[in-house]
Amino acid sequence: MDILGETAKELYRALDNKEIQTGLKRSISNLSISVDRVLNVWPYLEELASKVREIKEETLNNLDYYIDLTMRNVKRSHGHPYFARNREEALKILDEIIGDDSPLLIVKAKSMVTEEVGIREHLISLGHSVYETDLGELLIQISRDKPMHAIAPAIHIPKEGAIELLRRLGLNVREGMNIEEIVMEVRSFLRRKFVDADIGISGANVVAADTGSIILISNEGNIRNTTSLPPVHIAVTGVEKIMPTLSDAFMQALVQAGYAGLYPPTYLSIIAGPSSTADIEYHRVYGVHGPKEFHMILYDGGRLSAIKDPFLSEQLLCIRCGRCQAECPVWGLTGNIWGGNVYGGPMGIVWTAIVENISLASALSLFCLVCGRCMEVCPMKIDMPHIIRNLKSRLNL
Amino acid sequence: MPLPIKDVIRMIIENTRKSGAPIPLPPEIATGWADGMDIPRGGETVIYTGLLYQLLPYLNASIKKLESLEENAVGATLLKLGKIISKVIDINKLISSVSRDELEKQYDVLRSIAIMLRNADIEYGYLYEDEMYSGVLLFDMGLDDFFKEHIEKVYSVLRKNRVKRIITIDPHTTHVMRTVYPKYLPEYDIEVKNYLEILSSKGLNGGMKSGVEGVIHDPCYYARFQNIIDEPRQLLNAAGVTVLEPPLKTRKLTFCCGGPIESISPKLSRNIAEMRLDELKNINRRIIVLCPICYSNFSRVADRNLVIEDISRLLVKAFGE
């Protein structure tokens, strides 16, 4: 069957799947109410959002310059910067960093770019033990589903489903446990992994070119543990995440957290290079309580050519807050099943065109209502209806 | 089983190219609403129906047919056998399956609008059988080449009739003819006004409270793309209708009725309509719609105790005398 027929079938399966429907319904209205509340209580976020858009436009126009600047400043802060054009290059760099050691224990923070590259699967195939440490993403890892939402990947899995999945991983969770008890079990399970891990892998919510820093947003606290307990920290992130300065980057992080309905974010980690001390005789030693090594892989994966596409380029302004997904009528019934391998929903159709392939994105686009709600709620005001309609026009009839 | 979507799209293209509309509409059906209305033929300013209201009962019948093909076993087998959609759906049968009643309901909307415009002292004519479908479905589906080919014809008919201004009556035709045409036809110089904008600028006042209340469902294209949000509310208030608002999903944040993908995926479209109606019906059993597509998609899934009503039918009670 053709790609369009397959897409339609998948969507119909989602519509008929009770578990997905219940999960989506329960989570979406909560998500949309919390964003609305955040924007009412902290109205300055809207102002920041329009500033962020302006700065990002300017940055994307000079992205080569900012990639170079970021690389130089990562080096200056004693980190190791890399640039990967595609998946193969990214995995090769990763293999070189990790070396041929015996099987390692690796903890991971949730990151869509690492999904794009397929890092977890790759490392597991090499015999390493890899654990996602974001609870939602851990459920996705066990279920082998694709993440359903940029911020809340397991939005479609109700409590009963979560218990069953965690049991498969050997956790001591039982039917009838309340959600608090389940979370406690996960905490103690992952706590040991954090302490024993050889490597921590994260993405980055934003990158600051002038300092070579990354900013990571988290509420669970897993990101701090992932990025500071293991001796090696590897951050993998898309080049479009670069902002010119640390203060610009900070602004973007606040906007992303706010439009994801998670404001104030419980933790914002700003990381520039490995941990170090010069407290004895002013002699600099790397690797104190935090990692000894910090690596940053800047990933292209289709982004740089998308900059040249008159339609797709606007999507590179996206800060992945996921709000367009939660507010989209079609996504509300299908989740990321209406999407490519990694990204779904309005933003996801366009991201699929950028990082996967245009024909899949075109097939997905046909199910878009072009109702414009995504653009209305998007902090970056990305004209997704316009881009998606263009993707429809690229369908081969 | 999902429809063979490409066949559906090809059928829409074929029909529009051959007959000017996604479903070939006999001219007497397209213009029947104006019988006895004494609207002058042509003129610099014309009411422009874009045929959407008239097409509605037929679109509805075809969606029902598509839906049954999706759902029942025979339909699924036919689809599997690869029978192309246009062979499975007999257009002539489809047209004769629509009852006079259903058509009259849409005519009532058109007549209400025409009467209110006349009462507000707006001078306008009508192109009768010369009036063409706007091509909006081709645009929505991203069929740019066919869309351009179609709207060139529309524009040349408008020019041949020396039309300078059109009064549109639905959100899709308004959007496409006001905002989209100029992007494809740089020379396009037709002024487009929507009837709600015109009526609301007249400061009409129907006086008394009518005692009627209903929940308003903003169509996406009015609210988000044409910024027609206050006008319908102001007119309904002036007509004495109490307007109730859905929480959060209203005005610019209105929620789609699912209509735009009804021919690509009737099932998904229906699910979206149900989701939206669930919310609206908890506020009031009268749902005020401003768009024929919303009307049709909601009517397809609504229980009997709900009243889906076009705004013009409420306004005409106050401004139609």
Ligand code: SF4
């Ligand atoms: S497109 Fe806009 S709303 Fe959607 S994830 Fe990106 S920034 Fe957020």
